[in-house]
Amino acid sequence: MSLLWLARTLSTLPAGAHLIALACGLHDLTGREALRPEHATLLGICRSIPLEYPLLRCRVIDLEAASPDAAEVDPLAERILAEARSDAGAPVVAYRGPHRWVPAVEPIPLKPAQGAPALLRERGVYLITGGLGGVGLWLSDYLARTVRARLILTGRSAPTDEQRLRLTALEQAGAEVVTVRADVTDAAQMRAAAREALARFGALHGVIHAAGVAGGGLIERLSADALHAELAPKALGAMAIDEIARSFRPDFVLLCSSVTALSGGLARAGYAAANAFLDAFAQACARRPGPYTVSVNLDRWRNVGMAARAEARLLALGLDDVILDGMSPEEGQQAFHRVLGQTALPQVIVSARPLQGLPSDDEGAALARRLGAGNAAAAGNAAAAGDAAAAAGRDEPPRRAGATAVGAAERLSPEAVTAQVTAIWARAFGLDPIDPKKDFFELGGESLLALQILNRVRETFQVELSLRDFFERPTVAAVAQRIQAARGQAPASPEPALVALPRTARRLPAAGGPQAPARPSGEPDASKEPADPKEKRR
Numbered sequence: 061m062s063l064l065w066l067a068r069t070l071s072t073l074p075a076g077a078h079l080i081a082l083a084c085g086l087h088d089l090t091g092r093e094a095l096r097p098e099h100a101t102l103l104g105i106c107r108s109i110p111l112e113y114p115l116l117r118c119r120v121i122d123l124e125a126a127s128p129d130a131a132e133v134d135p136l137a138e139r140i141l142a143e144a145r146s147d148a149g150a151p152v153v154a155y156r157g158p159h160r161w162v163p164a165v166e167p168i169p170l171k172p173a174q175g176a177p178a179l180l181r182e183r184g185v186y187l188i189t190g191g192l193g194g195v196g197l198w199l200s201d202y203l204a205r206t207v208r209a210r211l212i213l214t215g216r217s218a219p220t221d222e223q224r225l226r227l228t229a230l231e232q233a234g235a236e237v238v239t240v241r242a243d244v245t246d247a248a249q250m251r252a253a254a255r256e257a258l259a260r261f262g263a264l265h266g267v268i269h270a271a272g273v274a275g276g277g278l279i280e281r282l283s284a285d286a287l288h289a290e291l292a293p294k295a296l297g298a299m300a301i302d303e304i305a306r307s308f309r310p311d312f313v314l315l316c317s318s319v320t321a322l323s324g325g326l327a328r329a330g331y332a333a334a335n336a337f338l339d340a341f342a343q344a345c346a347r348r349p350g351p352y353t354v355s356v357n358l359d360r361w362r363n364v365g366m367a368a369r370a371e372a373r374l375l376a377l378g379l380d381d382v383i384l385d386g387m388s389p390e391e392g393q394q395a396f397h398r399v400l401g402q403t404a405l406p407q408v409i410v411s412a413r414p415l416q417g418l419p420s421d422d423e424g425a426a427l428a429r430r431l432g433a434g435n436a437a438a439a440g441n442a443a444a445a446g447d448a449a450a451a452a453g454r455d456e457p458p459r460r461a462g463a464t465a466v467g468a469a470e471r472l473s474p475e476a477v478t479a480q481v482t483a484i485w486a487r488a489f490g491l492d493p494i495d496p497k498k499d500f501f502e503l504g505g506e507s508l509l510a511l512q513i514l515n516r517v518r519e520t521f522q523v524e525l526s527l528r529d530f531f532e533r534p535t536v537a538a539v540a541q542r543i544q545a546a547r548g549q550a551p552a553s554p555e556p557a558l559v560a561l562p563r564t565a566r567r568l569p570a571a572g573g574p575q576a577p578a579r580p581s582g583e584p585d586a587s588k589e590p591a592d593p594k595e596k597r598r
């Protein structure tokens with residue numbers, strides 16, 4: 061969380077800043093350094109920061125030791141400063157002794173096995189966390205058809221009718237299936253699920269960790285709870301599985317990671333962090349005796365699971381043009397077939413596109429361009445520099461059908477601005493009329509919708525409002541006032557967002573907790589914005 065706070069704060073500096081995160085134990089380069097997978101979460105966050113704050117340069121330096129010898133401190137500081145000054149600096153580097161390492165990827169052909177891959181057994185027993193999810197069910201289908209697997213599918217919820225139909229199809233394909241309700245973050249529940257596998261089938265031959273949650277939102281308002289919701293199923297889940305694996309000794313543990321760990325993501329910093337943990341965890345497992353553990357950085361599966369829900373959200377926002385192609389479920393199954401045919405690699409990247417370097421978040425970048433996410437963040441910088449006029453004139457976006465564009469110098473009454481803003485909100489939420497007393501969150505708003513609204517404000521009024529200002533008072537009235545102010549047609553803020561307290565009243569109330577940031581009234585905690593859109597429906 062402190063890194064997120066730092067990014068938010070540094071992003072308000074007018075000229076952009078340089079954020080360098082120092083950590084140790086992120087990469088296994090010498091085979092001797094102590095690995096710290098929990099530190100690797102910052103890789104996902106640092107890779108996401110530039111997508112949301114384009115003026116903020118962000119780098120990670122993986123050091124050999126947390127506390128270098130006294131004699132090494134000054135040269136190390138010099139080296140880090142030189143790194144910071146260098147324009148050629150890579151986003152992620154590692155120092156080991158005198159050497160400087162930069163991550164790269166190289167294609168290695170993994171030949172498909174003829175018949176069942178080496179790691180699978182006929183009638184093998186496989187536990188899949190998140191087994192009723194999109195990817196879990198497609199992998200079950202693969203295991204059913206390839207080795208007539210006996211499957212234990214775990215998740216927190218009972219199967220829906222649609223999922224029951226899929227389970228029946230698995231049995232028809234030759235599988236035996238048991239579903240177990242277990243929260244993967246709870247080691248005791250996972251131990252019980254593994255015992256159930258043993259009691260029912262007498263063995264456990266493999267574990268696939270496919271439980272996960274995505275959708276925490278933009279760094280600007282990613283709360284500790286929302287971050288935890290994304291980190292816990294992947295990270296705590298991997299640790300619970302590792303404990304099971306050490307006592308049950310399956311042939312393999314396969315962790316479903318994502319290319320987002322390597323590319324970062326727009327409004328996906330928490331998800332990227334969670335997957336970066338899995339990658340580093342698999343690297344750490346390779347160091348010690350125990351079952352073969354591999355982290356697979358999956359690209360998007362077309363129309364499957366969380367990718368399908370993310371796509372639906374983009375379509376609902378009218379952003380279908382940014383959606384990238386992905387793998388078909390059959391291609392995804394083929395990727396697993398190849399990964400399970402070898403035991404040498406602790407991490408495999410599966411990309412739907414040829415890779416020149418590390419995967420990049422092309423979709424996030426397209427989305428940021430399309431919704432002006434960078435402008436919305438940069439508007440905060442300009443405002444911090446007292447340069448609202450520069451912010452207002454920065455951008456000349458294309459006009460979109462339906463938006464009544466207003467000339468920059470045209471004078472508008474407050475009522476006319478409010479009417480236009482109300483129309484923008486109504487269109488964004490698909491509600492007409494819209495209740496002007498409800499704020500953005502009460503209406504069910506989330507990160508991308510906020511960017512969408514700011515984008516339409518930009519197109520309509522030729523002004524740039526910052527995300528920070530938007531989230532501070534996310535109402536039609538407040539947005540209308542800010543537009544008037546940015547156009548130089550009204551005072552900046554008739555209702556001040558911050559009120560000076562008398563000295564005697566400066567202690568924070570205990571209920572908020574000593575570290576709880578003050579939230580503007582009316583803005584719900586982001587934890588109430590479900591991390592997983594599916595949660596909302598439940």
Ligand SMILES: NC(=O)c1ccc[n+]([C@@H]2O[C@H](COP(=O)([O-])OP(=O)(O)OC[C@H]3O[C@@H](n4cnc5c(N)ncnc54)[C@H](OP(=O)(O)O)[C@@H]3O)[C@@H](O)[C@H]2O)c1
Nearest residue numbers: 190193194195216217243244271272358360361365366367
């Ligand atoms: N779909 C893709 O294109 C794609 C691409 C790259 C990577 N991946 C990775 O592949 C995995 C599966 O993705 P998916 O698309 O199948 O997602 P999904 O359809 O949302 O399935 C995820 C499953 O995880 C379960 N889950 C979440 N939190 C849990 C917890 N605390 N304990 C137990 N189960 C939990 C959910 O069930 P309950 O809510 O009932 O617990 C859900 O069934 C994820 O780890 C994802 O990061 C997917």
